[in-house]
Amino acid sequence: MILSNEDMVELAAFRRKLHRTPELSREEVQTAAEVRAFLAPTRPDRIITGLGGHGIAAIYEGKAPGPTVMVRAELDGLPIEEISDLPHRSGVPGKGHLCGHDGHMAILAGLARALGRRRPQRGRAILLFQPAEEDGSGVAAVVADPRFREISPDFAFALHNLPGLPLGQVALAEGPVNCASRGMRIVLNGKTAHASMPETGISPVNVVAELMPALTALGRGGPLDKDFAMVTVTLVKIGEPAFGVAPARAEIWATLRTLTDAGMEDLCVSAEHLVLSAAREKGLSVEVSHDDIFGHCENAPEAVAHLRRALDEEGVPHDKGNLPIRASEDFGRFGQRAPAAMFFLGAGENHPSLHNPNYDFPDDLIGIGARVFMRTVRNLLG
CATH class of the missing domain: 3.40.630.10 (Zn peptidases)
Known part of the structure; x- marks a missing residue:
């Protein structure tokens, strides 16, 4: 041609x-x-x-x-x-x-x-x-x-x-x-409190601080072989723009990435288990959803x-x-x-x-x- x-x-x-x-x-x-x-x-x-x-x-x-x-x-x-x-x-x-x-x-x-x-x-x-x-x-x-x-x-x-x-x-x-990839959206819900008495509420702050490095650690990166996995935190939002309120709600968005679909299944199980365990330990409810799903x-x-x-x-x-x-x-x-x-x-x-x-x-x-x-x-x- x-x-x-x-x-x-x-x-x-x-x-x-x-x-x-x-x-x-x-x-x-x-x-x-x-x-x-x-x-x-x-x-x-x-x-x-x-x-x-x-x-x-x-x-x-x-x-x-x-x-x-x-x-x-x-x-x-x-x-x-x-x-x-x-x-x-x-x-x-x-x-x-x-x-x-x-x-x-x-x-x-x-x-x-x-x-x-x-x-x-x-x-x-x-x-x-x-x-x-x-x-x-x-x-x-x-x-x-x-x-x-x-x-x-x-x-x-x-x-x-x-x-x-x-x-x-x-x-x-x-x-x-x-690679396979997907967006993981984590929503944590607790109970608000006055900022002077945060102990009367249930805040997601410490759980978010724990989850960000823990999620990232699930992905070892490295060579693109069958064991490759990567987790990238892309967004974190906690509470509202107010100085007088200890927050009750937080969101974490993370992108999960693996070489194969089989690897993605394993990574999703590990990530969801990590999130659920951390949230329940602190008395938070949690919602996990997935978007932008690529095989x-x-x-x-x-x-x-x-x-x-x-x-x-x-x-x-x-x-x-x-x-x-x-x-x-x-x-x-x-x-x-x-x-x-x-x-x-x-x-x-x-x-x-x-x-x-x-x-x-x-x-x-x-x-x-x-x-x-x-x-x-x-x-x-x-």
Whole structure:
């Protein structure tokens, strides 16, 4: 597949347009509309909209029976204020495409142009623009949508840009590549008292002071092997802004992280036991809930082999890089239904990190990503 210079200019302009108007998870109404409008001239055989929320699946049919190959990009941005002097910087206060999902969408838009010009010879190519990746709810909602049965991919592929890796270099490996993670919200409730008589109340202060280091100690960190675990306290709130009241209520938010889903089950049991024991000892009631739940992402050997072949044929340098990485990714849920693999495309060794307020996706990656996916699709579907 060859994208023309005109294609590249238009794809970069599309990416920058998306960058200016980010929307958060489960709010991607306008983003989905922009994607659908860009796809329309490629004449998909079918477009499924509202998939799992605001998701879009564009289907390109081959003439003969064959496998279904799905390639995924993400629709959502982040609740982070962009700090940038770029002419295409976010125009939405407090929101930004600071993870590169705008670039991932542009890559699939390039793939759509190639498929519009020449359909697969067999099977189906499906381009999925997935909602709500950032909060971990997107893939679960997509696969729970009854219309996902109409997609049922035989292979699923995705990419993520990766700052710190040389521009255009690819990291790819079999097995776990992204950690499992989840947010743990702990609410402690006791009894208020006058600040002059704290002994007449039940305060969560000492329990919070005990739990913060104890939770962190559950995660030893270290190498990303099967025993890897990490707990990061992200928020602590105690009482109300008043000098005369000894507090009764406290919240602790912590992110739990392990290499595998099995490790996450063990870490959750340990963390909840620790919290319940500490709270009950001090006479506090406790509520524990979990949010932003990500399973680990594991690359299937068969799917990796197809990506490696495409990378070699396109002359894109690749190795294992520093995989696996600690960051989480909900694409792993697709791997529970079909052989799946994600590769990581270098955004530059000195490029701002993902989720940084001055991050911007490098437009030079659009053509590389589209070529690799197109070669993969052609190899599988002709």
